[in-house]
Amino acid sequence: MTEQHHGERARGQLYGRRKGPKLSPHRENLLETLLPQLEFKLKPGSDPKSYFSPPLCGGGETRSVSGGGQIEDVWLEIGFGAGEHLLWQAERNPQVGLIGAEPFINGVAKLLSKLVAEPSRTNIRLHTGDARDIIAALPDASLGRVFILFPDPWPKTRHHKRRFIQMEMLDELARVMKKGAELRFASDDKTYVAYALERLMAHDKFEWTASCAEDWRSRPTDWPPTRYEIKAIRGVPVFLRFRRL
Numbered sequence: 218m219t220e221q222h223h224g225e226r227a228r229g230q231l232y233g234r235r236k237g238p239k240l241s242p243h244r245e246n247l248l249e250t251l252l253p254q255l256e257f258k259l260k261p262g263s264d265p266k267s268y269f270s271p272p273l274c275g276g277g278e279t280r281s282v283s284g285g286g287q288i289e290d291v292w293l294e295i296g297f298g299a300g301e302h303l304l305w306q307a308e309r310n311p312q313v314g315l316i317g318a319e320p321f322i323n324g325v326a327k328l329l330s331k332l333v334a335e336p337s338r339t340n341i342r343l344h345t346g347d348a349r350d351i352i353a354a355l356p357d358a359s360l361g362r363v364f365i366l367f368p369d370p371w372p373k374t375r376h377h378k379r380r381f382i383q384m385e386m387l388d389e390l391a392r393v394m395k396k397g398a399e400l401r402f403a404s405d406d407k408t409y410v411a412y413a414l415e416r417l418m419a420h421d422k423f424e425w426t427a428s429c430a431e432d433w434r435s436r437p438t439d440w441p442p443t444r445y446e447i448k449a450i451r452g453v454p455v456f457l458r459f460r461r462l
């Protein structure tokens with residue numbers, strides 16, 4: 218880590234709105250009935266696999282989400298938006314527990330509306346708040362993968378300190394990630410890409426795995442597009458992968 222960024226930490230609130238336009242009665246109902254089945258209480262220092270057992274049960278109008286098979290690894294998605302990527306990964310990796318953090322309640326409700334049609338989704342757990350709370354509560358070397366996809370770009374220079382990727386956050390991520398675990402980052406904001414790369418390349422616990430331009434210009438096949446990526450309003454998306462050393 219360079220002296221320049223040493224001691225750097227994100228300040229203030231990292232996200233904007235918690236609530237957007239008024240939700241439909243159906244989505245309000247899902248927040249009351251299905252969300253409590255998927256939300257978990259943070260237990261500082263506990264192995265995150267424990268968040269996937271014992272099986273969750275619930276009531277209300279929704280069918281209950283029960284616990285599934287053995288969870289072998291846990292991955293974390295920070296700011297899942299409407300959850301398309303989270304759901305895609307959960308479906309294709311049934312042995313992996315997917316924890317999603319998203320404070321924007323309309324996005325959470327959108328994911329729930331997809332999950333209700335698939336009550337067998339047992340390997341998803343949600344935190345409707347700041348991902349930093351989860352990371353702080355995790356024990357060392359407990360995550361196999363971390364996704365930070367199209368984080369809020371905070372393009373104004375005076376707001377850069379609100380960006381999720383800061384040296385201190387990378388220290389924390391390095392602490393909770395297992396050796397060899399992967400950190401995936403995507404952005405369509407050139408300045409954020411440069412900002413993130415500068416810090417990740419300077420960090421002695423992360424190694425960029427790209428060997429040619431194609432590696433960061435194109436999305437790998439096991440990485441579905443997110444809602445935000447499809448809009449790609451700020452520029453051409455870039456896909457970065459780092460290995461925890």
Ligand SMILES: C[S@@+](CC[C@H](N)C(=O)[O-])C[C@H]1O[C@@H](n2cnc3c(N)ncnc32)[C@H](O)[C@@H]1O
Nearest residue numbers: 231232296298321347348366367369443444445
């Ligand atoms: C630009 S959106 C991208 C959403 C999604 N990843 C996508 O690609 O469609 C960034 C998201 O990150 C969430 N976010 C911001 N700060 C966060 C934090 N500290 N913890 C968890 N989520 C956060 C925001 O609420 C927002 O939904």
